[in-house]
Amino acid sequence: QVQLVESGGGVVQPGGSLRLSCAASGFTFSSYGMHWVRQAPGKGLEWVAFIRYDGSNKYYADSVKGRFTISRDNSKNTLYLQMNSLRAEDTAVYYCAKDKEAAAGFDYWGQGTLVTVSS
Amino acid sequence: AIQLTQSPSSLSASVGDRVTITCRASQGISSALAWYQQKPGKAPKLLIYDASSLESGVPSRFSGSGSGTDFTLTISSLQPEDFATYYCQQFNSYPALTFGGGTKVEIK
Numbered sequence: 001q002v003q004l005v006e007s008g009g010g011v012v013q014p015g016g017s018l019r020l021s022c023a024a025s026g027f028t029f030s031s032y033g034m035h036w037v038r039q040a041p042g043k044g045l046e047w048v049a050f051i052r053y054d055g056s057n058k059y060y061a062d063s064v065k066g067r068f069t070i071s072r073d074n075s076k077n078t079l080y081l082q083m084n085s086l087r088a089e090d091t092a093v094y095y096c097a098k099d100k101e102a103a104a105g106f107d108y109w110g111q112g113t114l115v116t117v118s119s
Numbered sequence: 120a121i122q123l124t125q126s127p128s129s130l131s132a133s134v135g136d137r138v139t140i141t142c143r144a145s146q147g148i149s150s151a152l153a154w155y156q157q158k159p160g161k162a163p164k165l166l167i168y169d170a171s172s173l174e175s176g177v178p179s180r181f182s183g184s185g186s187g188t189d190f191t192l193t194i195s196s197l198q199p200e201d202f203a204t205y206y207c208q209q210f211n212s213y214p215a216l217t218f219g220g221g222t223k224v225e226i227k
Contacts, residue, residue: 033214035216044206044218044219044220044221045155045157045206045218045221047215047218050215052214059214061215062120095162095163100174102213103151103210103213103214104168104169104210105153105165105167105168105174105208105210106153106155106163106208107165107174109162109163110162111162
């Protein structure tokens, strides 16, 4: 069965960095676009970043552009999110999510990993 | 950027009720819309894609309709397990995506 398992969350000071990972299994990882979505405590969902199945294209929300970098290692079936210059407003649960197919919904999500930016 | 406005932001309903949630896009998005259900402490679950296509394994009491700027998610007969928050998501500007603000369905 399809599984997405995030890791790497934790508490970091403002201005600090963190790298999230998402280990994928149960499907051909190298064939699907992948996304990061976040949810601040008690708030709604916010799309963060996308990477094409082969890593050739990446897109970011304006709120994280220039600070976050999405990447993937198809040989390890793993998705990453490098987060730099973290701010208090980046505090959220971060989910990785798999494209059902291009532009048709996210059919699988991880359980989420909490990132807290606080001094 | 395309904005999605959901209404209502919350509602109270009883088991067996018919529930309708609306999602309005700030510009036309054809049928590029999905609906998700999220329960507290859990990841969202895909219910509907392409505005009206039911995701595999989702009960048939859920249905979606609409195109252009106005969309609806309908639960024909609310069940106890349906109390949750529902989000719409547009894919017209894929891969840059936006979610609606959410609709919380509570027990009356």
